[in-house]
Every structure is written in C-alpha cells, then in structure tokens.
Amino acid sequence: MATLESFLKDAAQGDLVPWSSQVLAAQRFDLSLATVEGTILYLDLLPARYQRNRNMISIKQQRRLFNSHAVVIGCGGLGGYVLEQLARLGVGRITAVDPDTFEEHNLNRQLLSSPRLLGHAKVEVAASRITDINPAVTVVPVLAAFGEDNGVEIVAGADVVVDAVDNVPARFALANICGAAGIPLVHGAIAGWYGHVATQYPGDTTLQKIYSRFKNGKGVESELGNPSFTPGVAASFQVAEACKVLIEEGDALRHRKLHLNLLDMEVVDVPF
Amino acid sequence: MKVCVKLFATFRNDRFKEKVCEYQEGTMVSDVIKELDLPEDQLGAVLINARHVEADQELKEGDSLSIFPLVGGG
Known part of the structure; x- marks a missing residue:
C-alpha cells in the first residue's frame, strides 16, 4: 500500500x-x-x-504560516475580516476570542453576522466560518472577554496576536501581556471614517503611547459608530502586518501608527 | 508668532483641516486645545514637528502642531 x-x-x-x-x-x-x-x-x-x-x-513561507498560531482578540468589526483573511492565507492554528453574541446593530458591518445568526456566540460562528472556508485550519474558539485575569493563558503559544477589541482597557491588557510573553501584537482601531494600525514588538510601547491620554469611557467611535467599509480597510492592513510578522518579510509598522481617513482619503504616518 | 495647526479626523468638524494661526509668545499646547474647544476626554496623539508633546509644551514660531482624537473602536 x-x-x-x-x-x-x-x-x-x-x-x-x-x-x-x-x-x-x-x-x-x-x-x-x-x-x-x-x-x-x-x-x-x-x-x-x-x-x-x-x-x-x-x-517555505507557506509552511511557516501553516505551523503558525495566530490569536485574534475580538470577533466583531475588525475581527471578522481578520479571521477570514488569516484562514484564507493558510495560518494553521487560529484562536478566536470574544465574549459576545451577535446583535442586530452588528449587521451593518460585522462580516460574520447575518440575521439567522443573531443570538449566536461570535466565536462559534467564527469557528464554523473558518472550518467552512479552510478546513485544514485548526480553530480554537474562546468564549471570554480578554483581560488581565485570563490574558496570559489565552495568548500562550501564539506567534502573533491581533488586537481587534472594542475598548481601550482591553488594549492596555493586551499590550502588557503580549510584551511580557514576547509575542508581537498587531493593533488596529476604528471610528466612523477613521482608523489606525500599528505593530508592536516586545519591548515597544507604541500602543501605550497612542492611548496615554485615555482616562475612561470610549473614543470618538461612541458618537460616530462604524460603517461597513472601515473595519475591512483597517483589518486588511492588520492581516498584512500579521502575515509579514509570521513570514519575516517587508517592513513592519513599528514605532509608528498609520492613521487612516477614508472621508478625506488620507493616510498619515505618525511616528511613535 | 505663527504656528501651523493641523487637526485630524473628527476634530476637523466645524473647525478646519490645517490653518496657520497667530499666537502670543508663551502660548502652550493646552491653550490651543482650549481655544479650539477640543474635548479633553477625546484627545489622542499631540505632536509638534512630528514629536509627541505634553499639554504644557510651549509653542515656538514656525512650529507645526498636529492633534489627533482618540480612536478605540473595533
């Protein structure tokens, strides 16, 4: 035989x-x-x-992607597109983390949402979608909110972590935990027509600096909401960064933040 | 003295994108933020000539001041 x-x-x-x-x-x-x-x-x-x-x-690089583990924190606006693209890219192991279920106000932008899936856990829908589009990917759904209490365990063994959360305190926790664990972190955030992306390696403090004036509450997204297209744009930038981190190609968005303005169609490179 | 003030994202609404403003000597970044009525709790990065600064930083003739709002959604 x-x-x-x-x-x-x-x-x-x-x-x-x-x-x-x-x-x-x-x-x-x-x-x-x-x-x-x-x-x-x-x-x-x-x-x-x-x-x-x-x-x-x-x-060789495709093999590297297959042997890689990406952890995506958040399966909403950014996360839906990030998960889709990582799975199609061929990243072999993907952990999807989110505590929420789909609600009607997600339908205008969250790739994984649809009317028939309202009330379903986002991570379960994510796992099902990934298995559908690339059954060779091992997907691990984690139904939990990322925080200081469970973060170390969630990112353990990751080669890259993608920040697709919707609040600043979780982003601080992510930055601190990934820094201590020695894992590169690809950060993205959106609000209305605007967004930004940055990549942070262990020892860098770009994200902490981006939010150094944060006190509490939300950013301008609380009054702007988010349309269908901004998450896809920012998430695609994030996946390009995650891909480069994993295959060690190109120049990462390190010590800088790319500010995206889809209303005036501007991309501004901000040093950090 | 003349300072070029650049506003980004939502801070442009009902204000401007970029404007050369006239200020008195000794004007600080916080004075500009107050004058433009930029909400403190929405402040993100603030840079003078591409370097991050604190609110008590004094402006100088010819400076370029960039002010970004805080963006945190996902």
Missing part, C-alpha cells in the same frame, strides 16, 4: 496538490486535513488552494 508521502507525490500536478487529493488522502490514511496539509508542505509541495499566494509567499 502506498505511503501518504508517495500518494501525495503521485497526486501532485507539477508541485500543486489539488484539494480533492488532500481530502482523499485524509480519508484513505485516516488523518486530519491539517495533518495532510502539513505533509504536503513538508514535501515542498503546495496545496493548490494557495497557488495564487506563491509569487509573494514561497512554499
């Missing part, structure tokens, strides 16, 4: 392994789709679903 390796090599078209062969291999060898995907990449082959990645992400 053929081994998994020889089965995959025989199934490859060039160096691409079609999804149908990945599924067949999982069935024939009684393995998870994730295990088969890991083996494909280990053999220097590429799951065919990633073929449009390959001119910017090498097979």
Whole structure:
C-alpha cells in the first residue's frame, strides 16, 4: 500500500496538490486535513488552494504560516475580516476570542453576522466560518472577554496576536501581556471614517503611547459608530502586518501608527 | 508668532483641516486645545514637528502642531 508521502507525490500536478487529493488522502490514511496539509508542505509541495499566494509567499513561507498560531482578540468589526483573511492565507492554528453574541446593530458591518445568526456566540460562528472556508485550519474558539485575569493563558503559544477589541482597557491588557510573553501584537482601531494600525514588538510601547491620554469611557467611535467599509480597510492592513510578522518579510509598522481617513482619503504616518 | 495647526479626523468638524494661526509668545499646547474647544476626554496623539508633546509644551514660531482624537473602536 502506498505511503501518504508517495500518494501525495503521485497526486501532485507539477508541485500543486489539488484539494480533492488532500481530502482523499485524509480519508484513505485516516488523518486530519491539517495533518495532510502539513505533509504536503513538508514535501515542498503546495496545496493548490494557495497557488495564487506563491509569487509573494514561497512554499517555505507557506509552511511557516501553516505551523503558525495566530490569536485574534475580538470577533466583531475588525475581527471578522481578520479571521477570514488569516484562514484564507493558510495560518494553521487560529484562536478566536470574544465574549459576545451577535446583535442586530452588528449587521451593518460585522462580516460574520447575518440575521439567522443573531443570538449566536461570535466565536462559534467564527469557528464554523473558518472550518467552512479552510478546513485544514485548526480553530480554537474562546468564549471570554480578554483581560488581565485570563490574558496570559489565552495568548500562550501564539506567534502573533491581533488586537481587534472594542475598548481601550482591553488594549492596555493586551499590550502588557503580549510584551511580557514576547509575542508581537498587531493593533488596529476604528471610528466612523477613521482608523489606525500599528505593530508592536516586545519591548515597544507604541500602543501605550497612542492611548496615554485615555482616562475612561470610549473614543470618538461612541458618537460616530462604524460603517461597513472601515473595519475591512483597517483589518486588511492588520492581516498584512500579521502575515509579514509570521513570514519575516517587508517592513513592519513599528514605532509608528498609520492613521487612516477614508472621508478625506488620507493616510498619515505618525511616528511613535 | 505663527504656528501651523493641523487637526485630524473628527476634530476637523466645524473647525478646519490645517490653518496657520497667530499666537502670543508663551502660548502652550493646552491653550490651543482650549481655544479650539477640543474635548479633553477625546484627545489622542499631540505632536509638534512630528514629536509627541505634553499639554504644557510651549509653542515656538514656525512650529507645526498636529492633534489627533482618540480612536478605540473595533
């Protein structure tokens, strides 16, 4: 009987392994789709679903993404888009953290929300969506609010953490915990037409500086709300940053914040 | 003295985007914030010539003062 390796090599078209062969291999060898995907990449082959990645992400880097663990804090406006894009990118392990269920006022912008899912836990919907779009991803839903009390446990083992929360105290907790745990943090925040993104490595204090004047309450988002497009823009910037952190490519948004203004169509690079 | 004041995001509403303002010597950042009626609890980054400053920082002729609101939604 053929081994998994020889089965995959025989199934490859060039160096691409079609999804149908990945599924067949999982069935024939009684393995998870994730295990088969890991083996494909280990053999220097590429799951065919990633073929449009390959001119910017090498097979070695795709393997790195597969072996990576991203923790996304918040599954709302930013988080929905972040999770979607990380899963399609091929990040192998994704933890989705959020305490809430979907409510009607989420429907104008939160990618994971829909009328039939009102009342459902955001993390459960996130897990279901990720499994639907990329079943080779291992997804861990955590139904909890991130804070100083549970944060260390939640980010343990992460290669990158994405900040998609909706309040400043949780962002401070994230910055402190990721800094102490030695994990890069990709920060994003939005309000109305506006948003900003920054990447913080252990030892950096960009986020603490961004909110150094914060006393309590919310930012301008409390009066502006958020439309459908701002979360997608800011989240896409965040995923580009997370991708670069994981594959060690390009220049990160470090010691600076990119201020996004979709009303006047301005992007301002603010040093920190 | 002349100072270029740049406002960002919501701080532009009913105010301006960028304006060269005339101030007396000794004017501090906090005086400008008060004069423009910028809500203290919504203040984010404040920079003079691309360097972060505190509210008690004195302005100088030719300075460029940038004021951002606090954005925290997700």
